[in-house]
Amino acid sequence: xxxxxxxxTIVRExxxxxxxxxxxxxxxxxxxxxxxxxxxxxxxxxRGSVVTGIKRRGKYLIFELSQGKTLVVHLRLSGALVFQxxxxxxxxxxxxxxxxxxxxxxxxxxxxxGRVYLLMRGEEPSVLAGLRRLSPxxxxxxxxxxxxxxxxxxxxxxxxxxxxxxxxxAGVGNIYSDEALFRAGIRPRRRSCQLSAAEAARLLEALKxxxxxxxxxxxxxxxxxxxxxxxxxxxxxxxxxxxREGEPCRRCGTAIAMVKVGSRRARYCPLCQR
DNA sequence: AGTAGGACCTGGTGGC
DNA sequence: TGCCACCAGGTCCTAC
Numbered sequence: 001x002x003x004x005x006x007x008x009t010i011v012r013e014x015x016x017x018x019x020x021x022x023x024x025x026x027x028x029x030x031x032x033x034x035x036x037x038x039x040x041x042x043x044x045x046x047r048g049s050v051v052t053g054i055k056r057r058g059k060y061l062i063f064e065l066s067q068g069k070t071l072v073v074h075l076r077l078s079g080a081l082v083f084q085x086x087x088x089x090x091x092x093x094x095x096x097x098x099x100x101x102x103x104x105x106x107x108x109x110x111x112x113x114g115r116v117y118l119l120m121r122g123e124e125p126s127v128l129a130g131l132r133r134l135s136p137x138x139x140x141x142x143x144x145x146x147x148x149x150x151x152x153x154x155x156x157x158x159x160x161x162x163x164x165x166x167x168x169x170a171g172v173g174n175i176y177s178d179e180a181l182f183r184a185g186i187r188p189r190r191r192s193c194q195l196s197a198a199e200a201a202r203l204l205e206a207l208k209x210x211x212x213x214x215x216x217x218x219x220x221x222x223x224x225x226x227x228x229x230x231x232x233x234x235x236x237x238x239x240x241x242x243x244r245e246g247e248p249c250r251r252c253g254t255a256i257a258m259v260k261v262g263s264r265r266a267r268y269c270p271l272c273q274r
Numbered sequence: 275a276g277t278a279g280g281a282c283c284t285g286g287t288g289g290c
Numbered sequence: 291t292g293c294c295a296c297c298a299g300g301t302c303c304t305a306c
Contacts, residue, residue, distance in 0.1 A: 001299070001300080002300095003300095032283095059300080074300085074301085075300095076283095076299080076300055076301075077283090077298070077299050077300065078283095078284090078285085078298085078299095093285090110283095110284065110285055110286095111282095111283050111284050111285070111298085111299095112282095112283055112284070113282070113283055113299085113300075113301085114300095127302095129302090130300095130301065130302075155276075155277090156276080156277080157276080157277065157278085161277090161278095164300085166300085166301080173299080173300070174299065174300085223286095223298075262278070263279065263280080263299080264299070264300095265298085265299085
């Protein structure tokens, strides 16, 4: 699942390869991965563009193109971006191929939930409202104790749900929310507003910590996520709770438990987390 | 405004 | 070995 650290890894890997390159053309293998505008316009808008910059916002990848155009990509659950030479065979689940002078960028998406968008200067289609609603970036100074405490205190829902809300904690998903709660010693079902100020501060630090480590280890490869050269990240070896239900807690040996929080699944250690 | 729950989507998995 | 129901889960949508 590409979350903040995975998307950040992809951005950092693509930046040196793509910035300055010209798009010579593209091939859309599944029209429904184009979220805006239609597939035909998307291709027409993209062709001939030069990539001038690449950045991340939440879980969105944002490619700045010449003439004020912007290519936005969201990988959702199973999307991946792989940079390869033209001689390589196309991967099985290739949905979109962007051709560049020195290779091609392949958008793989087995579940076809991921989307690409091509915006003209100043364009803000309603299908991208989620991008504008995002909270401050968790790894910036704006995402501080004051912001986090206020946010946590305002919600009556489970703290796990708060961490997963993109308008509150941009870029956080199921993996890093579970891991942050473990490090902070807080159960996922705890009512958000009932966390103490000390717990909120601890959770904020834990969240920043796991996100930074996730980036340092180039992301977590547990299902579909892979780096832009097709290799795996390494943070899956450092997970304490995610995907470890039934296995012994690395800190105390207690079996890791799993519960449903809303429609999501959360893993936690019944002894280390209260 | 905050909250909850279902829909979307399809390959992989587990049960029989 | 084959079939099928079910699961994964980020985001959008609707309803309360």
